[in-house]
Amino acid sequence: MPNPILRLFHKLRFLxxxxxFDADLAEEMAYHRELKQRDLQSADxxxxxxxxxxxxxxxxxxxxxxxxxxxxxxxxxxxxTLQDFRFSLRQLRKNLGFTVTAILMLALGIAASxxxxxxxxxxxxxxxxxxxxxxxxxVFERVALFEHSNLSIPxxxxxxxxxxxxxxxxxxxxxxxxxxxxxxxxxVGAGRVSDGFFRVLGVTPVLGRDFxxxxxxxxxxxxxxxxxxxxxxxxxxxxxVIGQSVTIDGNPHTIIGVLPPEFHFxxxxxxxxxITLHPEGQCDLRRGCHGIYGVARLKDGVTLQQxxxxxxxxxxxxxxxxxxxxxxxxxxxxxxxxxIVGDVKPIMLMLLGGAGLLLAIAAINIASLVLVxxxxxxxxxxxxxxxxxxxxxxxxxxxxxxxxxxxxxSILGLAFAYWTTRLLAHLVPADLLAHMAFWQNLxxxxxxxxxxxxxxxxxxxxxxxxxxxxxxxxxxxDGLAEGSRGSANNTWRRLGSKLxxxxxxxxVILLVIAGLLGKSLYRLLRVDVGFQPDHIAxxxxxxxxxxxxxxxxxxxxxxxxxxxxxxxxxxxxxGVSSAxxxxxxxxxxxxxxxxxxxxxxHEEVAERDVSTDYFTVLGAKxxxxxxxxxxxxxxxxxxxxxxxxxxxxYFPGEDALTKQISFLSTPxxxxxxxxxxxxxxxxxxxxxxxxxxxxxxxxxxxxxFMLAVRTSxxxxxxxxxxxxxxxxxxxxxxATRGASMNTLINNSPxxxxxxxxxxxVGGFAALALILSVVGLYGVIAYxxxxxxxxIGVRMALGAQRSSVYQLVLGEAGRLALIGIAAGLLLAVGAxxxxxxxxxxxxxxxLTTLIGVSVVLAxxxxxxxxxxxxxxxxxxxxxxxxxE
Amino acid sequence: xxxxxxxxxxxxxxxxxxxxxAPLHGYGIALSIKRLSQDVLTVEEGSLYPALQRLxxxxxVKAEWKMTETNRRARFYTLTATGRKQLGxxxxxxxxxxxxxxxxLQDA
Numbered sequence: 009m010p011n012p013i014l015r016l017f018h019k020l021r022f023l024x025x026x027x028x029f030d031a032d033l034a035e036e037m038a039y040h041r042e043l044k045q046r047d048l049q050s051a052d053x054x055x056x057x058x059x060x061x062x063x064x065x066x067x068x069x070x071x072x073x074x075x076x077x078x079x080x081x082x083x084x085x086x087x088x089t090l091q092d093f094r095f096s097l098r099q100l101r102k103n104l105g106f107t108v109t110a111i112l113m114l115a116l117g118i119a120a121s122x123x124x125x126x127x128x129x130x131x132x133x134x135x136x137x138x139x140x141x142x143x144x145x146x147v148f149e150r151v152a153l154f155e156h157s158n159l160s161i162p163x164x165x166x167x168x169x170x171x172x173x174x175x176x177x178x179x180x181x182x183x184x185x186x187x188x189x190x191x192x193x194x195x196v197g198a199g200r201v202s203d204g205f206f207r208v209l210g211v212t213p214v215l216g217r218d219f220x221x222x223x224x225x226x227x228x229x230x231x232x233x234x235x236x237x238x239x240x241x242x243x244x245x246x247x248x249v250i251g252q253s254v255t256i257d258g259n260p261h262t263i264i265g266v267l268p269p270e271f272h273f274x275x276x277x278x279x280x281x282x283i284t285l286h287p288e289g290q291c292d293l294r295r296g297c298h299g300i301y302g303v304a305r306l307k308d309g310v311t312l313q314q315x316x317x318x319x320x321x322x323x324x325x326x327x328x329x330x331x332x333x334x335x336x337x338x339x340x341x342x343x344x345x346x347x348i349v350g351d352v353k354p355i356m357l358m359l360l361g362g363a364g365l366l367l368a369i370a371a372i373n374i375a376s377l378v379l380v381x382x383x384x385x386x387x388x389x390x391x392x393x394x395x396x397x398x399x400x401x402x403x404x405x406x407x408x409x410x411x412x413x414x415x416x417x418s419i420l421g422l423a424f425a426y427w428t429t430r431l432l433a434h435l436v437p438a439d440l441l442a443h444m445a446f447w448q449n450l451x452x453x454x455x456x457x458x459x460x461x462x463x464x465x466x467x468x469x470x471x472x473x474x475x476x477x478x479x480x481x482x483x484x485x486d487g488l489a490e491g492s493r494g495s496a497n498n499t500w501r502r503l504g505s506k507l508x509x510x511x512x513x514x515x516v517i518l519l520v521i522a523g524l525l526g527k528s529l530y531r532l533l534r535v536d537v538g539f540q541p542d543h544i545a546x547x548x549x550x551x552x553x554x555x556x557x558x559x560x561x562x563x564x565x566x567x568x569x570x571x572x573x574x575x576x577x578x579x580x581x582x583g584v585s586s587a588x589x590x591x592x593x594x595x596x597x598x599x600x601x602x603x604x605x606x607x608x609x610h611e612e613v614a615e616r617d618v619s620t621d622y623f624t625v626l627g628a629k630x631x632x633x634x635x636x637x638x639x640x641x642x643x644x645x646x647x648x649x650x651x652x653x654x655x656x657x658y659f660p661g662e663d664a665l666t667k668q669i670s671f672l673s674t675p676x677x678x679x680x681x682x683x684x685x686x687x688x689x690x691x692x693x694x695x696x697x698x699x700x701x702x703x704x705x706x707x708x709x710x711x712x713f714m715l716a717v718r719t720s721x722x723x724x725x726x727x728x729x730x731x732x733x734x735x736x737x738x739x740x741x742x743a744t745r746g747a748s749m750n751t752l753i754n755n756s757p758x759x760x761x762x763x764x765x766x767x768x769v770g771g772f773a774a775l776a777l778i779l780s781v782v783g784l785y786g787v788i789a790y791x792x793x794x795x796x797x798x799i800g801v802r803m804a805l806g807a808q809r810s811s812v813y814q815l816v817l818g819e820a821g822r823l824a825l826i827g828i829a830a831g832l833l834l835a836v837g838a839x840x841x842x843x844x845x846x847x848x849x850x851x852x853x854l855t856t857l858i859g860v861s862v863v864l865a866x867x868x869x870x871x872x873x874x875x876x877x878x879x880x881x882x883x884x885x886x887x888x889x890x891e
Numbered sequence: 892x893x894x895x896x897x898x899x900x901x902x903x904x905x906x907x908x909x910x911x912x913a914p915l916h917g918y919g920i921a922l923s924i925k926r927l928s929q930d931v932l933t934v935e936e937g938s939l940y941p942a943l944q945r946l947x948x949x950x951x952v953k954a955e956w957k958m959t960e961t962n963r964r965a966r967f968y969t970l971t972a973t974g975r976k977q978l979g980x981x982x983x984x985x986x987x988x989x990x991x992x993x994x995x996l997q998d999a
Contacts (some may be wrong), residue, residue, distance in 0.1 A: 014950045033940070040918040040936065047922075079939045866922050 018702035021259060023087075033078060039465060041065075088401075092276060092408040100412065104380035106381055110374045110415045116775060117370035118421030118655040121363040121672075123428040124672055126456050128356045130446045131349050137270045139210025140305075144344040145315060146275075147302030149323070150336045156347070157338060159302055161287050162295040163326060165335070167302070170322050173315035174304035178205045182276035186550055188743045192413070192735065195550065197442075198256065199279040200286075200300075204488045206233075208305050209273075215239075216265030217248040223368055224284035231284065238280040249685040255344045258552030258740065273444035274348045275301065293405040296333035303344060314342045320390040332672070336610060348822040353832055363730075368705040369511050369779050372468055375474045382475040383793050403476050410471035418464040425452075425460075429605070435767055437760045459697040461564055478802065487579045501794070505789040508643045509827040511780035512868070516831025516860055517838055518773035524839055524849050525766035531848030532762055533754065537589060538688040538697075542628030544749035545723040546588060547730060556711035560641070565737075566619070572733050573717065578726045582717040583622030585613075588749075590756045593691040593698050602668040603659060607847040612670070613654065614690055615700055617713075619705040623649075623685060626716045633665050633683030636704040645705055654699035679703075694847050704820050716749070723748035762847070777867060780827070780838055781879060784871040788820050792875045796882065810878040820872030832857055902934065902942050903951075904985060907970060907978040908954060914969040916959075917943065943968060951977050 022029055045060045056065075100107040135141060146155045159167070170179045178201065185198040199514065203224040210220065213233060223231055232254060234243070243249045253260045261283060273279070291297040306315055319339035327334045343352075366616065382389075389402060429450055433441065441447055549569075556562050573582045587595055596617040600606045620636045631652060640647050648669065654663045664684055670676035687697045705713075717724045725772065727746040734743040753759065792799075799812055839851035849856075909923045911917065920943075921934045935980035946952045957967045970978070 015948050018948050032966070035964065037936070037940070039916070039963060039965050040921075042963075043918040074937055074940060077937070078944050787965060 028222055029079075029559070030075065033075060037074065038177055038255065065209045080541075089408070090404055093412070094407040095405065096412045097248070098583045098792055099409065101380060106377055107413070109782060110377055110413055111420060113370045113374055113779065113879040114414065114417030114467060115420035115424050116365035116778075117351040117645055118418055118460065119428045120403050120457060120772075120775060121360075121367045121451075121463060122422065122425040122460050124359050124363045125358075126425070126429055126450060126452055127447065128360050129434065129453055129459075130450055131352050132355055134446060134453065136345060136348070137211070137268075137272065141345060142343065142637045143306045145174075145304050145306060145312065145341050146344050146347040147304050147319065148340040149298065150340040150344075151336055151338070155335075156342075158298040159300050160295050160298045161292055161300060163298075163337070164302060166326060167319060167322050167339075170325070171304075171318055172790050173307060173310045173318040175307050177302055177304040177587070178208045179300040180273070180276055180561065181285075182279065185257050185281070185283075186552060187281070188258070188740070192739055193550075193740055193744040195744040196280045197276075197278040198281040198283060200283055201272065202285055205303070206267075206282075208303060211268065211271055213265035214261070214268045215247065219267060219284055224286065226286050226288050230261040230286065231264045232256065233265045233267055234263060235267055235280050235283040236271065239890050242280075246460050251275070254281070255309070258554040266725055269311070272448075273598070273695070274443065274445050278442040279447040292339065294333070295330055304341075312341065312343065331432060331608070335608065345860060348398060359386060359768070365514070365617035366772065366779065367463065367773050369514065369625055369776070369783070370743070371470055372507055373511075373779055373783045373786055374467075374657060375442050375466050375727045376507070376592075376783065376790065378471055378474050379478060380786060380790045380793060383790065403472070406475045413471060414464050414468040417467070422460055425793070429773065433769075435764045439753065440760075467484070468853075490638075501787075501791060504790060506824055508780065508783045508787045508823055509782045509830065511776070512824060512827025512864065513831035515773065515776040515780040516828055516864055517835040517870035518769060519774045519860040519863065520832070520835035520856055521838060522770040522773045523768060523860060524846055524851075525762060525769055527849045527856060528845070528847040529759065529766055529855065532759060534691050535693050535848070537693070538628060538686055539544075539589065539755070541749040541753055543719045543721075543723060544625065544680055545717045545719050545726050545730065546745075546747055546749055546752060547717075547727065547734075547743050548745040549713055549715050550744075551711040551738070552740050553711065555740070557740075559709055563642070563706065566705065566709055568737055569715075569734065570619075572737055573730060576726070576729050576733060578719050578729070580720050581621045581625045582619075583625035583716045583718075584619040584713050585712065585716060586617040586705075586713060586753065587600070587690075588716060589626070589688050590693060590753050591690060593695065595701075597701065598672050599669050599701065600676070602671060602676060607689075608672075611628040614700040615703065617701065617703045617708050617710065618704045622705075622716065625716045626688065627718070628688055628753075631684040631686055633681075635683060635685075636706070638706070640704045640706055642707055646677065646679040647682045647704055648679045649685055650681055651685050651697075651700045651702070652687045653697050655684050656702065657699050669851050671688055692756060693753070694758045713745075723750075762845075777864070779862075781867050781871040784820060784823065784868055785874065787823070788816060788872045789875040789878075791819060791878045792816060797888060799879055799882060800884045800886070800888040803882075809880040813876050816879050817869075818874035820868060820876075823870075824865060824868035827868075828861050831864075832861065835860075901985070902938060904948065904978065904981045905932075905934075906942060907940075907951060907974055907981070910968060910970040911975070913976070914955075914967045916965040916967050918966070935981060946974070949977075950974075 018543060022432050031489060037639075040597075041064050045057070045064050048060045049057065097309070138144060146156075147159070147167070149159050151157050158181070164177070171177060178200055180201045183198050183200050184195050187194045187196045201219075201224070203221050205221045206213070206218050214236070216233075217229060219233070222228060239245060239249060243252075249263055250267065252263050254263060257263070261281075280410060283712070285300070291299055304315075306312070316339070319341055323334070323339040327337065392402065393399075433447065433450065434448065436444070493717070542843055546605055556565050569584075570582055581613060592849050593614045594792070595615055596612045598610045598612055600609075600611060618636070620638060620640075623630065623635050634648070635649070636647065651663060651738075657666075664681050667681050668678040669681065670678055685702070688700075689697065690700055691698070715730070717726065717730060731743045731746060734741055799815070803809075803812065830832055835857070836852050839846065905924055906920055908919050908944050912954075912965060916937060917924065917936075920975070921939055922930055924934050937975070943954075946968075947954060952968045953971055956964055956968050959965050
């Protein structure tokens with residue numbers, strides 16, 4: 009029975025006195041040999057002492073090997089591993105160029121993949137902070153224009169009462185509200201929800217209580233809940249915040265609770281305060297005015313399809329009961345998670361795929377470089393094999409080296425990933441980042457580390473297998489003798505060349521797409537918007553409902569504001585609109601043309617309410633008729649200005665100025681068309697142009713509006729004076745989001761999507777370029793190392809250096825040419841398939857294609873120059889003797 | 892190689908048995924095995940010394956440096972009590988296996 013303690017004792021003793029062990033063993037073996045020699049001589053006296061000694065040595069075998077094996081038995085298992093480790097470090101330090109390149113490439117590849125995975129994980133894998141989130145659904149109405157259209161409050165109440173598919177249906181909507189602070193009024197995000205909203209999500213407040221049933225009707229007391237971050241930042245985590253009052257939109261609200269820190273609700277984020285619906289005002293109570301969205305929990309056993317059918321039948325009932333408001337309003341039910349991540353999911357998966365591809369290419373590159381090194385170590389490995397190293401020992405060596413490489417690369421990669429994650433977060437514009445709450449405070453979850461570990465594991469396997477497979481044992485013996493010209497070489501050369509061509513093509517594709525996107529951005533920012541965006545300062549103005557909700561109050565404020573703002577130095581003209589250009593075509597209204605047969609159809613077009621000087625401020629062009637003037641009052645007949653697109657669609661070949669339209673009321677109130685204005689880009693830069701109606705602000709004033717001011721000097725210098733003037737009128741009025749029109753255009757969604765994607769694809773393209781350059785270098789260097797003897801022969805026979813350059817560069821050039829050509833073809837194909845993303849740029853834009861080809865040709869030249877130079881400067885004598 | 896190899900796993904047993912008579916040094920053990928088997932079995936030095944290390948580790952033999960007749964230092968291995976017990980166990984196991992194999996070969 010083996011005694012483990014005794015064994016341990018022996019091993020420790022060996023560890024402490026290794027030299028004595030070695031010396032003892034050597035002496036023992038020497039004595040053994042002597043005795044054997046003596047016996048041999050006595051058995052055969054004709055043998056000379058010399059010959060006897062040789063005979064013994066041959067029989068005895070390898071001294072060192074013997075010693076090693078004895079040591080193996082007595083030593084701890086990790087001692088040989090330590091030996092391997094030290095040896096690997098020495099080897100890697102000797103080939104510093106290879107080591108640094110390999111580690112850097114691996115680190116970059118891992119950093120890119122891990123950081124993108126972190127984003128994907130936060131968006132798609134991390135569970136939503138609600139109870140049983142896969143039973144939650146988003147509920148919408150559906151109209152021809154919008155798949156996910158909002159609900160009206162009366163519709164929501166009917167759906168809530170009549171449905172059979174949900175445990176409960178709740179409502180929400182995101183708002184910007186006016187928060188009364190010490191310094192004045194601030195515009196903050198808030199969520200307006202029904203009383204059971206948090207209960208349907210399964211969220212309980214971490215302090216205080218939830219909204220009570222019935223706390224969302226107008227008559228109920230006004231209460232508010234705080235987001236955790238709000239409690240932290242604005243109230244310093246004060247536990248006595250419950251019961252305090254906060255003034256929102258001019259109304260005092262009692263704080264009743266604080267939400268948990270992990271809670272977020274993306275469709276409404278960023279939301280600092282959560283208040284109840286409290287429907288009031290003309291829009292909230294009308295069935296035809298849609299302002300809220302629905303969220304519901306499916307009953308146990310109810311499927312999504314059943315819920316869809318259920319809501320569809322209710323929508324059909326309402327269509328019959330209320331034809332004026334509900335005609336054409338169908339329903340739509342989708343899972344909440346799908347609604348939240350829907351847009352983002354395909355992009356994230358694509359990015360992840362791209363990063364994975366780049367990492368794979370980086371890994372293959374490194375494997376190819378490892379191969380180049382293995383080739384130059386063939387002699388060393390052969391000698392070691394001859395000295396008695398078992399295959400296992402050699403493989404262990406490769407594995408140790410691979411582990412050292414991968415270990416360093418991964419740790420560096422994880423460190424880089426920290427920075428690349430911050431960098432990627434910058435690419436997402438601030439508004440979107442605030443909206444996609446799951447990307448706030450991005451941290452690496454255990455899943456992310458597991459992913460990184462998986463990548464490292466796969467890389468380690470690849471880098472250990474490559475040299476192992478390459479140096480199969482019979483070849484080790486050959487390696488000592490002639491230069492090996494086995495078929496395995498050619499296989500790798502062909503494989504390596506194909507891979508490099510693939511890498512070059514990938515780099516070309518990515519560079520071309522990045523170039524096209526960049527050009528699209530350039531064109532986008534120069535699109536004709538139909539007005540002069542220079543020197544326009546804008547502000548969002550919100551006057552509290554309490555004092556300005558009524559029309560005559562709003563009108564009086566409007567006049568006062570114009571009087572106060574016009575004389576400010578630097579101000580040339582002051583205009584007001586319900587929404588500014590480059591916003592969206594979503595503010596719509598239904599209308600009909602008077603004098604034409606009508607059967608209750610809903611014609612929907614964009615609409616704006618604008619002041620008299622608005623078009624002058626914008627610098628728009630009047631085609632026919634007139635702009636609004638001060639004679640267009642509440643008391644005079646209603647007037648409207650149409651845009652060109654409207655005229656073309658509804659009055660082709662007729663004079664619009666003689667026509668009248670009206671809303672869908674009965675009896676219809678006629679509205680006279682008094683002017684036609686040249687198309688203004690009300691929607692995003694890359695959207696088309698649609699019909700639009702402009703009504704006079706004086707005939708439909710509001711207390712929430714956008715202010716547009718034409719300035720004679722820099723916009724940013726005028727904005728503070730505007731804000732101050734408004735504050736002097738009434739400090740309770742919020743004048744926020746001051747920006748020049750150009751800034752708004754540059755930060756509009758279309759612009760930043762193009763900008764971000766151009767940068768992102770550009771980043772990938774840069775990585776791909778580096779990888780393909782290194783890959784090309786690897787293949788050419790390998791090929792040169794295989795042909796060193798051939799080159800030596802050529803030079804010995806009198807070939808000039810230039811011909812050697814020609815040889816190597818020629819091979820590189822051939823590969824580069826094929827790669828670039830294939831890449832260009834595929835790039836055009838890719839560009840054609842994504843032409844919806846491109847703006848104002850042809851898919852086969854010549855300048856971009858030529859530019860990318862030149863960049864890649866130069867890079868390929870640089871990559872192949874180093875091995876070419878090395879080949880040309882080789883000493884023919886050395887080359888001939890090599891291998 | 893025309894000479895048959897040692898059965899695997901039996902080297903330890905043979906060494907222990909050899910040492911039951913008297914303490915021997917490495918060469919002496921190899922010689923003894925060669926003679927007693929009438930030149931059928933030869934122990935390679937490459938297997939002998941690692942095996943001796945193994946036996947030392949398990950505590951079945953102990954080693955001492957002693958002076959030989961020719962006034963040279965040599966390491967002599969002696970069987971210990973535990974070694975003797977181990978030998979007994981291995982012998983009985985070996986006999987069992989041989990008996991079983993013999994039965995199978997006889998029936999065939």
